[in-house]
Amino acid sequence: MSERGDVTICDGTRPAGDLEGAAETTGLDALFAPRSIALVGASDDAARIGGRPLRYLRASGYQGRVYPVNPRRETVQGEQAWPAIAALPEVPDLALLAVPAAATRQAVEDCVAAGVKAAIIFAAGFAEMGEEGREEQARIVAIARAGGLRLLGPNCLGAADSSIGYYGTFSVMLDDGFLEPGPVAIVSQSGAYGSHVAQLARNRGLGIRHWITTGNECDVDMAEALRWVIDRDGVKVVMAYAEGVRNRALFFEALALARLRGIAVVLLKVGRSEVGAHAVGSHTAALAGSDGVFDAICRQYGVHRARSTAEQIDIAYAIARAGLPRGNRLGIFSMSGGLGIQMADDGDEAGLAVTPMPEAAQAELKALLPYASPVNPIDATAQAMTDLPLMTRYIQVVLEQGGYDVFVAILGTTPALPSYSARLAEALEAAGPGGEGLIRAVTMSAPPEVVRAYEQRGFLVFEDSVALTRALGALVRFTESFALARAARPAPAALPVPITASGTLSERTAKQVLAEAGMPFPDERLATTPEEAAAAADAIGYPVVVKICSPQIAHKTEVGGVIVNLKDAAAVQEAAATVLERARAALPDAVIEGVLVAPMIGGGVEVIAGVSVDATLGPVVMFGLGGVLVEVLKDVTFRAVPFDAAEARRMIAETTAGKVLQGVRGAPPADIAALAETLAALSRFAAANEDRLAGVDINPLKVMQTGEGVVPLDALVLLS
Template sequence: MNHVSPATDLDHLFRPRSIAILGASNDPNRISGRPLRYLLEGGFKGGLYPVNPNRETVQGVKAYASLADVPEVPDVALLAVPAALTEQAVVECIEKGVRAAVIFSAGYAESGDDGLLVQDRIAATAKAGGLRLLGPNCLGMFNSNIGYFGTFTQSLDREIPSPGPVGIVSQSGAYGSHIAYLARKRGIGVSYWITTGNEADVDVAECLYWMAGQSDIKVIMAYVEGVRNGPRFRAALALARRNRKPVVMMKVGRSEVGAKAASSHTASLAGSDEVYDALFRQYGVHRAATTEEQLDVAYACTRGIFPQGNKLGVVTLSGGAGVLISDSAERYGLDVAPMPEAAQKQLKELLPFASVENPVDTTAQALNDMSLLSKNIHIMLEQGGYDALIGFFSTVPSTRTLSAPLRQAITDGCAAFPDRLVAMEMVTDEETVRSYEKNGFLVFEDADRAVLALSALTRFGTAFENAGSEAEDDIAAAAPLATGQVSEYEAKRILGQAGIPFLDEKLVNAAGAAGDAADAIGYPVVMKIVSPDIEHKTEIGGVLVGPGDRAEVMASYDTLIARAAEHCPDALIEGVLVAPMAKKGVETIIGVSRDPVFGPVVMFGLGGVHVEVLKDVAFRHVPFDKAEALSMIDQIRGRALLSGVRGAPPSDVDALADVLVRISAFAAAHRDNIETIDLNPVIALPAGQGVVALDALLVPLSRIGA
């Protein structure tokens, strides 16, 4: 990880031993009064220094006329002062030697160019003075482990949060408050909560990195509108994966209106949504489509069980629910695999009317003798080989006579398997839900939501397991490419050295040499004009397919030279390429493009209309390994075309993945000097025969400025 410096100085901000509050109000309900109120209610044990020149005490705490008067150097200063006084407060912090400050006030980058100017000035001052900044235009943060509530969010109005397994990082204060409240409502404690606002200094990436290193949280929830530092963000996700901390992400701005609204909201750069999607996929981040989903998945993560397999056992009291859950399982990629035959026989002996294959429908009969239900669940967990089990019990847990025996039966059935992931669908009261949770069960009111959450856990499991295989960023930066335009021939030479397979082509500069080359290659051949100044050769008739003998090849040479002279009289002509006819296979396209935030990403798709019109493409951040390359190939909708359809043989997907890995390594090594690479088409030959790229375009980054 050579892109990120360790985030230790954030400890001042997020785990302070002493706090100054500049502009602290005596009114505990005012914005400038709430932080102190929450700190008092939260029982913060360290030094607490309200700064207010007009009062002896603030909310009962001794106040200081200025920061200079505070008897120690506080770890963090909360700036609860108006925008107009903020710049001066920052200077005072630096003079005092404070290392971190939180700026609540708005009116900076989000309000226009003038605000941005002031914000930049403040950021520069802080940086020069060694002061880290959270905000401005943020709601602050809290660390409930130590009672540190450096925030004025209204959502703490009724209740101070309890510590727990969740950490939240949000670019939106309101959204961060919203999900923290929803988590609390669901009985999940939140230990760390950070809102980053305008990110004049500390950004969402750095906070994520910091959270990924905290041993006392089990899951990170994040809300992101746009990322400023792509490599740092990526490094944070990589660290989270390495530390087995699931990240449950709400990345907004997928839609056009949404992206526009996001950029006007915090003036951040949106970046391409596909590029974010690729990153999340690559690092095993769960991207939630809805807030509810974000909460559901985070809730499920708090169990801390992340299976690698996707086999789901289903037990219900009703056939209909089993069907419903099977549909959901398919939707989310879980496998409702049948029970082994022997186990089915055992189940059938217990419950003669039951469906025993999986979904197992015990029918309501199981309620007449709850021990049958226990045995049923035990057998499923013991013999079914399921990575997760879901039970559907609807309102039964609320039925007066059945409630207690049901809980006992379910708990008994699972007792021998404490490490197995078991979720319950139940429509019941909060108290009953908590009682099941205490016994280690996840409880959902909606079965589909439960299945979605379970599927997310298995994907985390797989991602955590594969975290070791990444070779990322081990690739040293390569020597810069030559600037200026690169001809097709030169592009093929450079990329050929990087391991991309091309046809055996010869560059010639005379008709006779063309004939010699064709004699060596074998007829018929393909001939192309070569010039760094002619990007689209076909448009000027610069490609001739099929010259079949020496005479025709020599004549074709003259034709190509003449056409180039006619259409592009000023072009530098390097010669003519003589190449064998392409073999038959499936046309694919491999490209590299440069995301303004994240740098190079590799694109893969099928040729023809698939990429251009159907937008059937997959992206990955570079570099990546072969498993990732294969998952990239599997991701496209037209994947079946590589499996051999309509009588065609299956394509050499293995070789295709190798080429993707090589181009990703090349792009990573040249991350700072590639604008575009376009290999189009890349022919995937039948399995065992490899792939071959027919054309190459390489545009160095420096060309843009030229």
């Protein structure tokens, strides 16, 4: 796969079917689901790093062959030991290297010589320790690549597949018991975090099949591991932890495939990488903080970026136990009006629709409990607790007639009461499961055994209503994102021919290359003298604008290089002479191409579009409100390139600019369709020229009324 990634799979750039099996993941089965294992550095002490993997593999019921390798012992933990990998009766799929950093290079050489497919390096002391460690790590990688050996680590805790009893790790989390197979996968750059989140997920009752930590990522990185687990049957949700992204093309491909297959990725990313191209004079570069770019790309690919471990666990728990809802309609049942209203507020903030019960159903509920509130939230009052069969019937009406996608019962501390716990659960269960695909949840405070009893009856259980509504909101967004991924899309447009221009581009040259890539520009003329400027204005029609044109003058207003609303030839001549004189005085060494004479464009909504090159995520298109305050307002969003017009519309809708473009205070709607096509064309231009591009600004970009298109008034293209 190329670093550039003709397979950077952004929305609408590649037929969905092409994603299946697209990644090059050679050797990963040997790493993450091996049929045989050699433990190099095997220890007789089951508490040591070289002893724990053997103890775990023996106790877990792993069915593959395990060969302890230790030249100084005849047996290890009661099993035959082998002096070297070369002495083994077969070539193992995987070697677990539980040796010190100083002995790792020789162990890797031995693996290559024996034809081993993959190895996990547990030892620390490599790139994370400084230049000497980086150099040694590079030497090890070179040996492995030359011999076709895939490496995980170094400085990692390894990997596991609970469905086959494979535990290629020394993590102490397994001292409390093994992972239960289930629909959850964990991929973490940090071994400590991977163990921590796995333990928390296990405490929550989640089944975890795949568990992978990547450490220093000298070879296999988080993106490749993510791509591998997304291809596994039975995975419904992936909890990922990232400190950075090394292979953006494969990262994007993995996210696109997860979205296509309906696998939820809940990602926790820490740290802020530097902006890739902080080009002087570019608004886009100044606005493209990498964390904001990462957020937007998560939205583009339907990834939920969790802000805390608790949030990550909550969402994984909800998906693993309940799946995804059909839609966002939330029905709330409560015996306290205040708690119901609070949840309604929280649900609305999370993007859930607290829709009222149908009028006929309200009448039926009113007949059952005359003093209750049957609208939604549905407040049955404390009277429902005195007659549980009545409560069952009440909830049954809500489930069968409410048309809800999610039903939540607010139970408080009542389930913790021994006299009510089982009876209340039975009453809720007796109301039935509701329609197909309905998610049922409760909020309550109760002992763990009570929580498990409710979960066994098919209910999600949360103690905090805010955590529940946020998790449900994430589930709804996954539902919507997956539906978009499955929707038919037109074939992706071809990328334009890469530009051949070099050096810093003037506004005129920038507009020419962007126009050739499919972006519309108004009729403008370059004039080298005031007389030529007047003739150009006569041809264009008045009023006009005169602007200095120089590769070295990005912001013309700062040198007095723009004069507007010129209504006759004499005014144009005077203006051209003035801006030429000002520019030469301000920047005597600048190359002055002349002046641009452009039509004076009125009306429309001013927005900004541009391209920034992020060091980690590559070129991204930016869009938001334009004008001189763009860097103050920061109403911007981003997308990885290339993308289509449908994705551009989603991008526009994320911003305040998108609301303004729909028409406010009686203003007519703007031509959002033309704007979307322009943003998509800009994304293709960026993808075609990513190796040479440092940034693009189109500011202001005027969006006219529906049907009248867009008019870019200024353009800046910066080459690296």
